[in-house]
Amino acid sequence: MLELLAPAGDMESLKAAVLNGADAVYLGGKEFSARQSAANFDRDELIQAVRFCHAYNVKVYVTLNTLLKNSEIKQALEYAAFLYSIGVDAIIIQDLGFLKLLREYLPDFEVHASTQMTAHNLDAVEMLYDLGVKRVVLARELSLKEIEYISKNTRAELEMFVHGALCISFSGQCLMSSIIGGRSGNRGRCAQPCRLEYRLHDKKAYHLSPKDLSTLEFIDKIKDLGVYSLKIEGRMKRPEYVATVVSAYRAAIDGKLTKSHIEDVTQIFNRGGFTSAFMFKRQGSEMMSYKKPRNWGTYLGRVVNVKGDFIRVKLEAELNEGDGVEVFDKGIGVVVANMKKKGSIIKKASSGDEVEFYLKGAKTGDILYKTSDIELINRAKESFEGKEIKRIPIDAYIKVRKNEDIVLKIRDIYGDEVSILSNPPEIAISKPITIEKLKESLSKTKDTPYILTNLTAELDDDVIVPVSKINSLRREAIEKLLEKKQGKREEVKVNFISETMQKRNLKKLVLVTGRQDIVEAVHEYFDEVYFGGDKLRINNGNIKDLINKGIKANPWIPEIVLEEQDEIKNQLDDLKNIGINSVLCGNMGIYRYLKSKQFEILLDRGFNIFNSESTKAIDNKGSLISLELNLKEMKDLVEHTHKETMAFVYGRIKMMVSRQCFIGSSKGQGRENCALICKNKIHYLKDRMNEEFLVVPDMYCRNHIYNSKVLCMLEDLRDVCETGVDNLIVYFLDESIDDAVNISKAFREAVDMLNNKEYKLTKNIDYVLKMLNDKITKGHYYRGVL
Structure with a gap:
């Protein structure tokens, strides 16, 4: 069975999802959720959510898909134990260390790997399965062909997004909100700077804002992929949106999709239409919503005349009193009231009509969009809060006989059954109980998810049972059924204590870059060199040339590996054969391959090492500490791990990787007709x-977006070293050779002094600090993220 998985930001949305045909819902608690701006569920509400969903045989998955600090791990484990005890079907996570602990403390709790884990190739999915993950939520950047390949070759269940907002970056690898504003997407607080205006090639637009994904019209193709679950994005959306979209996808899966379903989904929310993203081909400008990053609605018509604050419009679509109308991209809108046609007030107008209504600030010629449709909203509301909402049929059996306990059994359509016993009935002096009276009392289920559809009774003709007692039996039976369906489990006590390790002192300076010219110029200043990374068009050379020149260089594998996977594996085999054994790796899939070849592995930023448990989750020599931790948090991490640790102390911070080419798209081109508009050079996005x-x-x-400033901890290197971190990473991207030499010299001097327990501003260090001047950022070393 193909699962339809719906979002629920609050209880209303949850009911909207369930009553419109979802097979499962995903939701966040008020603790550790990646959508902190959603209403989310407190613990009592979570219990009610599980009871409600399970009554309808709908599964509940709870998101705990944020990166966890050391100080949060015990609380997160206790929270997971609570979720397990109340019958939650699975937990969705991002943090590798948390995954490790879940397998230790709650081995029977089903775990799903969030899309925040950036699983985008078969080896990554298989690695997660080996670590105890049952289901993997795939990255949204994959094509149907890529998804099918993974599906046919993995042991894991696969979940894919089919509708809703798209992140322009690979999820889990975006630091844009974090670096610019201190609000981390990895902590559920993304401020969505990608939805702001930027200037690129002197063109001002919403260059990073994609349209929403929609796959309604090719669900049949998706059915053939072999995935297990189809996911609708939207925990921030209102319940009417959830009801509308879920009902449309239910129809599509069931082969009952109509034109009106598509129209409703478009009306409820779109950003200038929809996109299929990367599912069929690499899209260009048609994937983007350049003019407006918010809901567009549907085209209504143009203003043909203005009189004061009232406008006359020639309609090209139906309009009702109560509909929301906006002047496109001017921030001017109104809820339609007192609409007139030929001087008479009307409630409803059709396409082709000319109507008048109040809209202050509009001008003749303005384009109008209908941003909300009152009839659609009311229809959606009726589906989850109306009088005739979907209820679960139950059969009841009651036995009322002299000198025997009263027996009431109820059974739902899913086969779950409970029994209730009560004291024997009294002998009737007059007016004995009738089957009609029993049915009347047992049918009073309106405040529950159930409706009585069939009653079987064994009834003596001279007994009496008070109506209050029948009502009490009904309530008790339904409560017992709901309790059974909830699926409570035994409570698990969490006794987590993290062992403190001894602080290390000696530091190594490590060079990481993809430029051979820089390696040749500065390698002598570094203890280790890692070369490669993303195959950026500005990078040059190859690792074999460096090795042939006598420079000991080790391979560096980036966090995103798609088309190049086989090429990378072949290169690694060649390097292994000539004695290269150490690799800096950011990709989960390549990590699995490296382990099979017995390489020594250092974990790069792609693994999001946020706590000491993450350093121990998989076999490694060492790992790069997340750039989102501050010095105090880094120190705490280092003191609780025996693994080597690395800190990023110089270089431009990569804020996101996108499979979309902003450069070509800004010129109206996609990869299919790419004329190398990028010219193999750096381009610049300018913000407000x-x-x-x-x-x-x-x-x-x-496309890879890097920060406008360079992280440089040269002046504060003592503070970094006092965390106990072992290795200090210097990364070169766009520096000139001369600048790279000066920076390398300065860091070498600084590290040597600190290893000798001294530090001062030498001539070289002072020169570099003055050279960089206002280009420097300290990143999160002193501020951190919430």
């Missing part, structure tokens, strides 16, 4: 503060 963020294309037409 005139900060310029580097956009660097790679050889696979993915």
Whole structure:
């Protein structure tokens, strides 16, 4: 069975999802959810949510898909134990360390890997399965062909997004909101800077804002992929949206999709239409919502005349009193009231009519969109809060006989049954109980999810049972059935204590870059060199040339690996054969391959190492600590792990990787007709503060956005070293050779001094600090994220 998985940001949305045909819902508690701006569910509400959903045989998955700090791990485990005890069907997570602990403390709790874990190739999915994950939510950047390949070759259940908002970045790898505003997408607080205006190639637009995904019209193709679950995005959306979209996808899956379903979904929310994203081909400008990042609604018509604050409109669609109308992209809108046609007030107008209504600020010629449809909203509301909402049929059996306990059994359509016993009935002096009276009392189920459809009774003709007692039996039986359906489990006590390790002192300086010219110029200043990373068009050379020149360089594998996977594996085999054994790896899938070849592995940023348990979750020599932790949190992490740790102390912070080419799309082109508009060079996105963020294309037409400033901890290196971190990473991207040499010299001097327990501003260090001057950021070292 193909599962339809719906979002629920609150109890109303949950009911909207269930009553419109969802097979499962995913929701967040008020603790550790990746959608902190949603209403979310407190613990009592979670219990009610599970009871309600399970009554309808709908599964409940709870998101705990944020990265966890050391100080939060015990609380998160206790929360997971609570979720397990109340019958939650699965928990959705991002954090590798948390996954490790869940398998230890709650081995029977089903775990799903969030799309925040960036699983986008078969090996990554298989690795997660090996770690105890039952289901993997795939990255939204994959094509149907890529999904089918994974599906046919994995042991894991697969879940894919089929509708809703798209992140322009690979989820779980975006630091844009975090770096710009301190609100981390990995912590559920994304401020969506991607939905803001930027200037690229002197063109101001919403260059990073994609349309929403919709797959309604090719669900049949998706059915053939072999995936287990189809996911609708939208925990921030209102319940009417959930009801509308879920009912449409239910119809599509059941082969009953109509034109009106598509029209309703378009009306309820769209950003200038929809996109199929990367499912069929790499889309260009047609994937983006350049003019407006919010809901567009549907085209209504143009203003043909203005009199004061009233407008006359020639309609090209139906309009009702209570509909929301906006002047496109001007921020001017109104809920239609007192609409007139030929001087008479009307409630409803048709396409082709000319009508008048109040809309202050509009001008002749303005384009109007209908942003909300009152009839659609009312129809959606009726589906989850109306008088005739979907209820679950139950059969009842009651036995009322002299000198025997009264027996009441109820059974729902899913086969779940409970029995209730009560004291024997009294002998009737007059007016004995009748089957009609029993049915009347047992049918009073309106305040429950159930409706009585069939009653079987064994009834002596001279007994009496008070109506109050029948009502009490009914309530008790239904409560017992709901309790049974909830599926409570035994409570698990969490006794988590993290072992404290001894602090290390000696530091190594490590160079990481994809530029051979820089490695050749500065390698002598570094203890280790890792070369490669993303195949950026500005990078140059190859690792074999460096090795042939006598430079000991080790491979560096980036966090995103798609088309290039086989090429990377072949290169790693070659390097293994010539004695190269150490790899800096950011990709989960390649990690699995490296383990099979017995490489020594350092974990890069793709693994999001946020706590000490994550350093121990998989076999590794060491790991890069997340750039979102502050110095105090880093120190706490280091003190609780025996693994080597690395800190990023110089370089531009990569804020996102996108499979979309902003550069080509801004010129109206996609990869299919790409004329290398990028010219193999760096481009710049300029924000409203005139900060310029580097956009660097790679050889696979993915775009990489880097911070406008350079993280440089040269002046504060003592603070970094006092965390106990072992290795200090210097990363070069767009520096000149001369600048790279000066920076390398300065860091070498600084590390040598600190290893000798001294530090001062030398001439080289002072020169570099003055050279960088206002280009420097300290990242999160002193502020951190919430």
